[in-house]
Amino acid sequence: MVVGTFLNMRATKLAIVGCLFMAVSALANETPKDVFAEKERAIAAILQDRNLNDKARREKLIVEMRGSFDYQELARRSLGTNWEQLDAKQRSEFTLVLKELIEHSVLAKVKPVVDFSAEVVSELIKGTQATIASAVSTGSTTEPVRVEFQLTNSRDRGWVVYDMVIDDVSLLTSYRQQFSKIIRAESFESLMGKMNARLQKTRQQLAAAM
Secondary structure, eight states, X not given: OTTHHHHTTTHHHHHHHHHHHHHOEEOXXXXXXXXXXXXXXXXXXXXXXXXXXXXXXXXXXXXXXXXXXXXXXXXXXXXXXXXXXXXXXXXXXXXXXXXXXXXXXXXTTOOOOTTOEEEEEEEEEETTEEEEEEEEEOXXXXXXXXXXXXXXXXXXXXXXXXXXXXXXXXHHHHHXXXXXXXXXXXXXXXXXXXXXXXXXXXXXXXXXXX
């Protein structure tokens, strides 16, 4: 299932993690770890607020999510050499559909969580690249989920995330494998058709839950 497979692996935790990884960004004078801590507090407050209905909670979360995740970088890397074969319009359309699919897949699974926490356990910065390793817990299991975020330092946006790794499974790698397989066996147009069909279904599911 295009795009949905990775996000369905651990629906509740991934929804929460998804909010975090899309919300992590930093100004040039801040480290990824600093901003991660700020966003963790903001996300936790939204998830723990029982006065919010589902619609209001999703609206608040999407404000935190947007503008901080580098969807174009994920789109470019996930298509690999196929990206170079696309024109500007195709690249833009692919990036927009991928963005909406990820956001809708995350928001469709978000539920109130009283005991949510996320702790940075390590931070590695090498030039314009960084890796944050974190432990995410919801209290539903005895062991937290280890999540790694891959970031790049954008000149105009600061630190932005383009990949996350959960239990040694990379979002970027998972997408690249799915997309490459479909393009190789069929075509880029076929991939876009499958993604748009998935997006339409996800929109309907989210609308029904509102």
